[in-house]
Amino acid sequence: MRTESDDTLLMQAVAELARLKEPADQTTGILPRLYASALEEWAARLGMKADDLDRLVPEAPTPAS
Numbered sequence: 001m002r003t004e005s006d007d008t009l010l011m012q013a014v015a016e017l018a019r020l021k022e023p024a025d026q027t028t029g030i031l032p033r034l035y036a037s038a039l040e041e042w043a044a045r046l047g048m049k050a051d052d053l054d055r056l057v058p059e060a061p062t063p064a065s
Contacts, residue, residue: 006046010056013042017057 017039024035039057043050 010046013046013053014056014058017042017053021057021059 017035020031020035020038024031039050039054043053046053
């Protein structure tokens with residue numbers, strides 16, 4: 001059963017991962033690894049699969065040309 005604190009923790013995870021995802025998607029090197037590591041850490045903390053949590057993180061908006 002999910003509690004309010006679980007929902008708060010999930011919202012914190014999604015917010016943090018969203019901040020990391022845009023720069024990670026636009027570069028190579030350390031940032032994609034940082035995102036993957038944070039994703040794994042949050043997923044373990046929340047008792048979720050990393051793929052399921054990643055689906056909850058919004059995609060970065062694409063800049064208009």
